[in-house]
Amino acid sequence: MNIQNPEKDQHMNWDKEKIKSVLPQREPFLFIDEVVEIEGTKRVVAIKNIKMMKAFLQGISRAGL
Numbered sequence: 001m002n003i004q005n006p007e008k009d010q011h012m013n014w015d016k017e018k019i020k021s022v023l024p025q026r027e028p029f030l031f032i033d034e035v036v037e038i039e040g041t042k043r044v045v046a047i048k049n050i051k052m053m054k055a056f057l058q059g060i061s062r063a064g065l
Contacts, residue, residue: 019032
């Protein structure tokens with residue numbers, strides 16, 4: 001991975017292990033599961049998979065989503 005020049009990685013999907021090699025956060029504070037797009041140093045598109053059973057979603061009904 002080239003963190004100094006992320007434009008080289010713009011078409012690559014970053015999995016969780018690659019993300020953890022860049023970010024210091026770990027579970028339960030790692031809120032990114034996959035990076036799907038990088039636009040230089042301006043923009044990153046990432047995915048976080050959320051299950052309804054997560055504690056921080058208690059009180060949210062499916063109808064409210």
